[in-house]
Amino acid sequence: MGSLFAWLFFLFLLAFSPVRSEPVQDRSALLAFIGAVPHEQRVQWNASVSTCDWVGVTCDPNRTVVEELHLPGVGLVGPIPAGTLGRLTSLRVLSLRSNRLSGPIPDDLANLTLLRGLYLQDNQFSGEIPPGLGRLGRLARLDLSANNLSGSIPYALNNLTHLTTLRLENNRFSGSLPSISIDSLRSFNVSDNGLNGSIPRPLSRFPASAFAGNLGLCGAPLPPCNPFFPSPAPSPGSEVIPGQRSKKKKRLSAGAIVAIAVGSAAGVLLLLALLAICLAARRRRRTAAAGGPKGGGAAATPAGAGARSGDTGMTSSSKEEALGAAGAGAAAGEAERNRLVFVGKGAGYSFDLEDLLRASAEVLGKGSVGTSYKAVLEEGTTVVVKRLKDVVASKREFELHMEALGAIDHRNLLPVRAYYYSKDEKLLVFDYLPAGSLSALLHGSRGSGRTPLDWESRMRVALAAGRGLAHLHSGPHLVHGNVKASNVLLRSDLDAAVLSDYALSPLFGTATPPNRIAGYRAPEVLETRRPTFKSDVYSFGVLLLELLTGKAPNQASLGDEGIDLPRWVQSVVREEWTAEVFDVELMRYQNIEEEMVQVLQIAMACVQMVPDARPDILEVVKMMEEIANRTEGTDEGLQISSDEPSRGGGSGGPTPPASRTP
Incomplete structure (x- = not known):
């Protein structure tokens, strides 16, 4: 009996004693x-x-x-x-x-x-x-x-x-x-x-x-951003020698003081002598003009005898005037070379380069082709100035290209208003749009109090950007080369959103790849370093995915190492449920799932790896318009401009090839 009790007690201890685990x-x-x-x-x-x-x-x-x-x-x-x-x-x-x-x-x-x-x-x-x-x-x-x-x-x-x-x-x-x-x-x-x-x-x-x-x-809390603009080239003889200011602060030696005093005295004597000579010459000219002294006892001076200068018949005073005029002409030529050149409708502005130099400037952002500044001129005009970097185009090439860009006039393209070209500085001037960029609106703080960008607004902005891109491709036949959310600028009327920084790639050559934001760059551009119409379509497709997912393609926070936004979307759609792709901020809205899936199909068609498999931007815009028009229940409203007819797509809805559907 005792042994049975001991055995039961052992089992009790074994059952209730803590078990030591190991990670x-x-x-x-x-x-x-x-x-x-x-x-x-x-x-x-x-x-x-x-x-x-x-x-x-x-x-x-x-x-x-x-x-x-x-x-x-x-x-x-x-x-x-x-x-x-x-x-x-x-x-x-x-x-x-x-x-x-x-x-x-x-x-x-x-x-x-x-x-x-x-x-x-x-x-x-x-x-x-x-x-x-x-x-x-x-x-x-x-x-x-x-x-x-x-x-x-x-x-x-x-x-x-x-x-x-x-x-x-x-x-x-x-x-x-x-x-x-x-x-x-x-x-x-x-x-x-x-x-x-x-x-x-x-x-x-x-x-x-x-x-x-x-x-x-x-900028706050540091000192405010100072004007950045380059000063005009100094006139000859006015250049400041490096270190000159520090030298002036040094005490002068006794010998230098004596030399300055002697030089000053000599200068005063020379000025007095010149003044006496000028007064004597003036009296002689007055006597000659009056026909000489009364009585004609002295012979008259031959015409111009005392006033010739190198046998040119030019008096010393007239020669000085001519030299002054020549100097003024040279200065005018220099000013002409360094002037701010207005293009297109930019001639309506009333400021010049000097006004721009005096403007207060605030950094807006550092982009792939240069740094943008908000410049507030003294009379209150506000413009955006982009300071280009790594430009390889010659001055003549630059001027011709700017004239071509200045001639573009479309409500969904931000016009170039003026440019400045010098050896060290290349500036572009644009209108200032206070509403900011699509990137800032889409990826801003998502905390409490934020008003999310609803689906209708996203579609309106996407259509506006698509129409601007379609005009570039079908009108002046220019490649944008830098389509991304930060280059989609907004107005209070979202249908009037504009694309900026377009067609600048020819200014930079192939030394630096156009569209340096890798998340938007078509695969073939990595090799050729030259954007094309099809690479623009790829970038626009990434922009559509960005609007659908709420994810910025350059954040690279998309799961597996090195995966980009298009491949991430494909993997999610293939392995999970399509709804997992869409931005959580969009899921609060009703009856938009079908429309989002249709736009997703269009976006995936745009980001095909093979360029020829991608649709033209005109086809893309046409399909998106059909989705928007069908949702609104009308055949009017979201129509492309008459000067850029859409191609492709049926009347019953977007029909991207089945192989392009995720």
């Missing part, structure tokens, strides 16, 4: 990491001890997964191997600060979707911020400061809607600051980088110290 998968990942990265002796992870008892490792209460890894200042050296830390899928905190880790930040850290804190500061990481970090939606603190990171700061950081701390200072980031608008963000710092342009308004609430050390940044 087997996380243990393997940690051993792979520490085995490949040199470190100090105090980080000795004993394989015979539970992973949860290792230095720097914190597990969950059940000891089944690793939740935190803290290894600050433990002498970790070299790159983080791929396939190690990225396997710790339950990790909440990763702190590797103050080590000597180098190389790129691993892309597979994007797998740590539960991560709340990522601390990689004070290392030697290089390369760009991995696009996948924008998918860590629960991340609250991100510190990448004091590394060697470069490239641009990705707009995809806006996806981190729970972020409270973002530290990127003391790196080598360049380009303009994206408009990061996260309501929860409390600590922000990008100081001591190579950033330029104006500070976006959502970030202006942070102190000036958060932006210090970026020589190209301006």
